Amino acid sequence: MANSFLDLWRAAGRERHAGKTGSLPAPLDRLNGEMLAARDGAHPLAFLTSAELLTPCTDALSGSIEVTPGSLVGGEIHARLRVRATKEIKARGTRVAVKGHLVREITQSLTQKDGDQEHTITWIEVVATEIANVPLNEISVPATLALGDEIDLKILAPAPTLGPPSAHLGVYMVVWTLQVEWDIAAGGDERVAAVINVAQNPDLLRSGVLSLGPSAMMGAWSDGEVSMDVEPTPPIAPGSTLRVNVRWPSASGGRGARVELYVDVKMAPPVRIAAAELPTSDLAKGSLVTFEIPSDAPPVFDGAQLSLRYRIRVLIDRPMRSDLAAERNVVIG
Numbered sequence: 001m002a003n004s005f006l007d008l009w010r011a012a013g014r015e016r017h018a019g020k021t022g023s024l025p026a027p028l029d030r031l032n033g034e035m036l037a038a039r040d041g042a043h044p045l046a047f048l049t050s051a052e053l054l055t056p057c058t059d060a061l062s063g064s065i066e067v068t069p070g071s072l073v074g075g076e077i078h079a080r081l082r083v084r085a086t087k088e089i090k091a092r093g094t095r096v097a098v099k100g101h102l103v104r105e106i107t108q109s110l111t112q113k114d115g116d117q118e119h120t121i122t123w124i125e126v127v128a129t130e131i132a133n134v135p136l137n138e139i140s141v142p143a144t145l146a147l148g149d150e151i152d153l154k155i156l157a158p159a160p161t162l163g164p165p166s167a168h169l170g171v172y173m174v175v176w177t178l179q180v181e182w183d184i185a186a187g188g189d190e191r192v193a194a195v196i197n198v199a200q201n202p203d204l205l206r207s208g209v210l211s212l213g214p215s216a217m218m219g220a221w222s223d224g225e226v227s228m229d230v231e232p233t234p235p236i237a238p239g240s241t242l243r244v245n246v247r248w249p250s251a252s253g254g255r256g257a258r259v260e261l262y263v264d265v266k267m268a269p270p271v272r273i274a275a276a277e278l279p280t281s282d283l284a285k286g287s288l289v290t291f292e293i294p295s296d297a298p299p300v301f302d303g304a305q306l307s308l309r310y311r312i313r314v315l316i317d318r319p320m321r322s323d324l325a326a327e328r329n330v331v332i333g
Helices: 202-207 280-285
Strands: 037-039 061-067 076-085 093-114 117-135 150-158 172-183 190-196 226-231 241-247 256-265 271-278 287-292 301-303 306-317 324-330
Touching: 061 172, 061 190, 076 172, 076 190, 093 150, 226 306, 226 324, 241 256, 241 280, 256 280, 256 287, 271 280, 271 287, 280 287, 280 306
Parallel strands: none
Antiparallel strands: 037 117, 061 076, 076 150, 093 117, 093 172, 172 190, 226 241, 241 287, 256 271, 256 306, 301 306, 306 324
């Protein structure tokens, strides 16, 4: 079992690729440069957090947006804007918005020709695309500020209705921000921003809006003679203990059996989070397997052209023959 979900990707390292850089849009532009690129096969994003990517204030402002913890998908965002102008600001207008970005790793390549020879280099680069932009038109912020002027303003905003929640998947990251921008003519805009931690809403998981699979929210589950009961009943909280009571009465012979916990992310290979080995005789009579869920395990979700699911797999290892396996889904988040 990995101590951290992100450790599964960090094992590949973050070695930089000489001369290569990455660039993210404001306000996630704080680390633009070599930190956002790495050798082929590495996972630089796994070593970064959304807070490290954020530029909280531009040069003409001092202060922050203070976000009250506890925002849920479909709920509300409570925040307070507290800033002071360090320069005079004369803007054409202001914008307050909740924005979502999908930050991800991509493989880049460049083929160079040297005489009759071609040489291709590849590297990993971190990029981002905007997935949501919700303007808060009812919130009024002064467009003109003199040096030393201060703003102290409470902000109430809707959280994303159906998500996706904030999540770090190793090779992907869903980042939500609350931003106040001053639109400067013929110059760079001024901005103050904060990262919002939007958690998955358990009521959304129970509502049936997301297609989770028939077993995902069940405690007791069986398919034919195979049973995999989980405690506690899903959803399972990250950082907690998942107990799996597994029984396969006809299991016998072979080199043994395994009970495994996998994460499946759309557009990425499945990753095994944990595994326990046991004799097939123990599987036949029934065994209790315990998994410690990493505290940073991302929640089950759909959105931003991504999906994340967890599944438990029990496998009988049979030499010289195909293995036997049974699976069930389980909700974590």
